Amino acid sequence: MTERVLEASERTRAAKTRQRISVRPQSAKSKLAGSFHTPLWHRVAERLIAILALAAVLAIALIFVFIAREAVPMLWEAEFAEEVQIRDLFFAKEWKGYDEPVFIWQPVGEPAKFNVVPLFIGSLKVTLLAMLMSVPLGVGCAMFIALYAPRAVREVVKPVIELLAGIPSVVLGFFALMVLASWAQATFGFHFRLNAFVAAIGLALTIVPVIFTISEDAIQAVPSTLTEAALALGARKYQVALRVVLPAAIPGIAAGVVLGFGRAIGETMIVLMASGNAAIMELFDFSTSVRTVTATIAAELGEVAQGDPHWRVLFLLGVMLFGVTFVLNILGDLFIQRLQKRLTAS
Amino acid sequence: MSNLTDAAAEAPNDVKMETRGVNVYYGDNHAIRNVDFDITDRSVTALIGPSGCGKSTYLRALNRMNDTIYSCRFEGRILLDGENIYDRSVDPVEVRRRVGMVFQKSNPFPKSIFDNVAFGLRIGGEKDKDVIAERVEESLKGAALWDEVKDRLQSSALGLSGGQQQRLCIARCLAVWPEVILMDEPASALDPIATAKIEELIRELRENYTIVIVTHSMQQAARVSDFTAFFYMGELIEHGKTDNMFTRPSRKRTEEYISGRFG
Numbered sequence: 362m363t364e365r366v367l368e369a370s371e372r373t374r375a376a377k378t379r380q381r382i383s384v385r386p387q388s389a390k391s392k393l394a395g396s397f398h399t400p401l402w403h404r405v406a407e408r409l410i411a412i413l414a415l416a417a418v419l420a421i422a423l424i425f426v427f428i429a430r431e432a433v434p435m436l437w438e439a440e441f442a443e444e445v446q447i448r449d450l451f452f453a454k455e456w457k458g459y460d461e462p463v464f465i466w467q468p469v470g471e472p473a474k475f476n477v478v479p480l481f482i483g484s485l486k487v488t489l490l491a492m493l494m495s496v497p498l499g500v501g502c503a504m505f506i507a508l509y510a511p512r513a514v515r516e517v518v519k520p521v522i523e524l525l526a527g528i529p530s531v532v533l534g535f536f537a538l539m540v541l542a543s544w545a546q547a548t549f550g551f552h553f554r555l556n557a558f559v560a561a562i563g564l565a566l567t568i569v570p571v572i573f574t575i576s577e578d579a580i581q582a583v584p585s586t587l588t589e590a591a592l593a594l595g596a597r598k599y600q601v602a603l604r605v606v607l608p609a610a611i612p613g614i615a616a617g618v619v620l621g622f623g624r625a626i627g628e629t630m631i632v633l634m635a636s637g638n639a640a641i642m643e644l645f646d647f648s649t650s651v652r653t654v655t656a657t658i659a660a661e662l663g664e665v666a667q668g669d670p671h672w673r674v675l676f677l678l679g680v681m682l683f684g685v686t687f688v689l690n691i692l693g694d695l696f697i698q699r700l701q702k703r704l705t706a707s
Numbered sequence: 708m709s710n711l712t713d714a715a716a717e718a719p720n721d722v723k724m725e726t727r728g729v730n731v732y733y734g735d736n737h738a739i740r741n742v743d744f745d746i747t748d749r750s751v752t753a754l755i756g757p758s759g760c761g762k763s764t765y766l767r768a769l770n771r772m773n774d775t776i777y778s779c780r781f782e783g784r785i786l787l788d789g790e791n792i793y794d795r796s797v798d799p800v801e802v803r804r805r806v807g808m809v810f811q812k813s814n815p816f817p818k819s820i821f822d823n824v825a826f827g828l829r830i831g832g833e834k835d836k837d838v839i840a841e842r843v844e845e846s847l848k849g850a851a852l853w854d855e856v857k858d859r860l861q862s863s864a865l866g867l868s869g870g871q872q873q874r875l876c877i878a879r880c881l882a883v884w885p886e887v888i889l890m891d892e893p894a895s896a897l898d899p900i901a902t903a904k905i906e907e908l909i910r911e912l913r914e915n916y917t918i919v920i921v922t923h924s925m926q927q928a929a930r931v932s933d934f935t936a937f938f939y940m941g942e943l944i945e946h947g948k949t950d951n952m953f954t955r956p957s958r959k960r961t962e963e964y965i966s967g968r969f970g
Contacts, residue, residue, distance in 0.1 A: 376709040514776075586814035590876070592775060594827035594883055597806035604830065645818055703863075 373700040407568075427685055431676035441670045451672065452478055465466050466640040466652065468661060475674045477681065479640040483651035487632055489624045490647060491564035495625075496618055498565070499572030503614075506573075507580040508602050513529050519577070526570035534634035537563030542635065549648070555637035557647045568621035575620060578611020580606055612700045619693030623686055629655040654682050710925040712762060722808075723748040723887060723917040729783035731764050731773060738764045740941040742783075743944050746887075746934075750920045752950065753908060753932035755925065757964065761941040763920045766889050769919065770806035787887070805832065807885035811892040813872035815864035815879070820847075820856050823875055825866045827883035842882050849880035851908050871899025877908065888912065890920040895925065907929050925965055937961045 362550060435441045448454075453462035456474060467474040502522065506515050542559045551558070583606045590606045607614075637650025638660070656677050665671040725745040731739035739761045746752050746769075754762040764773065771792060773779045784791045792802045804827075815823050824843040833839055843860075847853040852874045856867070864875055873893060880888055890909070894902040909918060909931045922928050928935055929949060936946035937960070945958045956962040963969055 584814070586810060586812060587816060589772065589775070589810065589816040590816065590879075591830075592827070593770065593772060593803055593808035593810075594830065595800050596827075596830045596880065597800055600830045604826075605816060 425680070428676055428679045428683065432673055432680050435670070435673040435677065438673075440668075441673060444473060444670045445475055445674070447678055450475055450607075450677070452476075452660070453478075464642045465658070468665075468674075473671065475671070475675075477654075477678060479642045479653055480644060480657050480678065482644065482656045482661045483557075483636070483640065484626055484632075484653040484655065486644070487560050487564060487636060487651055487653055488622065489569060490557060490558065490561035491625050492559060492618070492622060495565040495572055495621060496571045499569045499617070499621070500576050502569070503580055504602060504607070505539060508576050508598070508606065510695055522573050524570075524572070525566065528567075530567055530630040531634075533563050533566050534631040537566075537631060538634035543557050551648045553615070553637055553648065553650050555635055556649055557636060557651045560632045560636035560651065560653075561647070563635045564625050564628055567628060567631065568625050572614075572617045572621045575617030576610070576614045579610040579617070582613065583609045602669050610639035612697050612704065615693065615700060619690060619697070622693070626682070626686060626689075627655060629653075629659050632656045633659055636707060654678050658682075713882065716939065720873070721748045723788065724747065725784075725786040725789075726765075726769075727784040727786070728767060729765070731768055731782075732763070732780040733764075733776070734778040738941050739768065742943045742948060744936060744943055745917060746917060748917050749913060750933040751913050751920060751931050752934045752936065753928035754921045754936050754938060755917045755928050755932055755964070756877065756925075756944075758923075760938040762938045763891055764892055764940065769809075769854070769887070770803050770808055772803070772808060774799050776839060778946065805885055806885055806887040806889060806896070807878055807880035808889045808937060808958070809873070809876050809893050811895055813876050813896070815872050815875050817863065817865055819861045820864045820867070820875060821860040824879050824882050827879060831883060838962060846878040846882040847875075850874045851904065851911075852878055868901070868920065870904060873897060873901070873905060877905075877912075881912075885916070887917045887919065890918065890921060892921050895923060902918035902927075910923050914936050925953075938962065939964070 372477045395488070435445075435447065453464050454463070454474075455462045455473075464476045464478040466476055466479050506519055510518065535612050537559055538555070541562050542554050545556075545559050546554050547560075580679070587609060588601055591601045596604070606639050631663075632651075632653045633656040636653065636656065638652045638656060639650040640652035640657075641649050643651075658678055661671070662675050665675065722745045726742055726744040726746075729739055729742045730737065735965075736743040742765060754766060756762050767773045768781060769785060773781060781793060783793075786791060787802070787805065789799070790804075792799075800934065816826060818826070821843055824846050825839050828839050828842055833842075844853065844857075847856060852871060855871060856875075864872065867875060873896075877888075877893075894905045906927065909920065912918060913933075920928075920932065932949045934946065935949045937944045937952070937956075937958075939960055945952065945956065947957075947963045952961065955964060956965060
């Protein structure tokens with residue numbers, strides 16, 4: 362009996378479907394022959410898009426070439442060899458008047474001492490410290506805004522944090538120099554007013570919005586079906602956040618961190634203003650001044666003669682910074698790809 | 708009218724969940740209107756009706772999943788073993804541990820097969836590895852998936868086929884030992900063979916669980932369910948034994964829907 366009713370229902374449905382479908386009228390002639398090829402303007406547009414994409418890659422390659430062109434002559438120039446030994450750029454040397462081999466950056470000293478190590482130590486130190494501050498802050502903030510904040514709070518906080526990204530870094534640098542430095546000295550009793558710590562806070566202010574925005578997008582993009590699955594199994598809100606949403610959003614968050622890192626290591630103005638700019642070879646003490654690669658280039662390039670050994674070394678710094686960021690970005694990308702693969706199965 | 712009440716009349720003591728005067732609103736949209744309905748213990752109840760009739764909303768009301776929807780408002784009482792799950796003192800998390808859910812689209816976590824099934828136990832505080840392993844095996848067997856995955860428990864759940872993923876979701880649900888399982892069109896995204904497997908599974912699970920299933924397929928409702936409830940425009944039009952509903956529907960609307968005149 363049941364079967365009969367159901368069969369009838371199927372028949373009515375099929376009949377209704379037949380009525381609804383419209384069919385190409387028999388009389389319409391098809392002109393297949395003329396339309397075998399993709400329209401010309403489609404092909405032109407596709408080429409154009411490809412050219413534009415290549416232009417972006419080419420621009421980056423050319424930037425590298427032109428910077429490198431200023432640095433490379435140091436390998437054979439007599440003027441350079443007279444003043445600087447390439448080995449001394451990277452290794453410690455016992456200069457006259459010193460008791461031990463030292464890494465030292467003293468371009469106006471006599472003789473001029475160009476050792477890039479303290480500058481890279483400075484850059485990495487400030488950047489890592491800034492990352493240490495901004496990653497937990499940015500990701501935590503993103504988690505809160507995406508998962509916990511009531512709608513009203515989200516609609517205020519999100520644009521405000523994103524607005525922070527639009528503040529010129531010179532303004533943040535000024536803030537770090539005048540306000541943060543005094544506060545930090547009063548609070549932590551630093552011997553030097555401007556130091557790695559102050560610069561790192563300033564830097565963190567610029568990268569928190571980067572990490573926040575990308576992490577928040579990544580968290581929002583976690584399918585709600587996963588959240589619902591966890592809730593239906595009796596997960597509490599924090600368990601959903603920590604065990605389901607966060608792991609699923611990790612590739613996106615990692616992308617934000619990589620981007621933030623690139624931004625931080627390339628940032629110039631804040632570190633120039635707030636770090637004290639003394640090239641001190643100190644790995645772990647954050648209360649001493651640092652001089653970063655970027656600040657060195659910005660401060661010194663305007664005052665050296667073109668083609669001078671100092672000029673060449675500054676361009677070498679540029680090439681090396683370019684290389685370091687490039688390699689770190691690629692490593693970050695590979696890491697993200699691996700994470701993604703693990704999450705979506707091969 | 709006898710069809711309307713025969714479920715309750717035949718087995719008055721076997722009621723697992725009672726719905727009393729339930730209204731659900733999404734903002735201004737009155738999605739469920741005054742539904743009174745009893746769900747019989749250890750049986751399969753199918754909810755049918757045209758798209759947008761509120762059957763899924765009603766299903767989600769049974770384990771308080773609607774709580775997670777921002778604009779959703781609930782009125783009335785739903786009793787689980789005589790206890791109102793919408794009572795102020797009731798923790799929705801506890802309700803969901805007793806009333807599990809399987810969704811329309813299989814939604815395994817991007818973790819290993821083992822971790823998927825163990826998830827509910829772990830968040831419930833179970834630490835004993837042997838207990839977890841035992842329960843995972845038991846649940847996978849219960850969901851008729853064990854033989855297919857026992858050699859690759861540590862590989863990603865996303866590598867399974869659609870039908871296997873859905874059975875994994877059922878296993879994941881079984882692992883926390885729910886009393887009631889809600890299924891929201893569990894086979895609508897699957898091919899006929901996978902669908903047959905799920906249906907067979909549902910019939911087996913009926914021995915130990917109370918199952919409520921939303922389905923668009925009348926054939927499926929006829930095949931797997933003991934009781935059927937027909938929803939239309941947010942109202943419960945008719946409910947009763949499946950055999951009676953499909954052969955002698957007492958309401959015109961039901962008959963029209965079942966025979967395919969609308970929907």
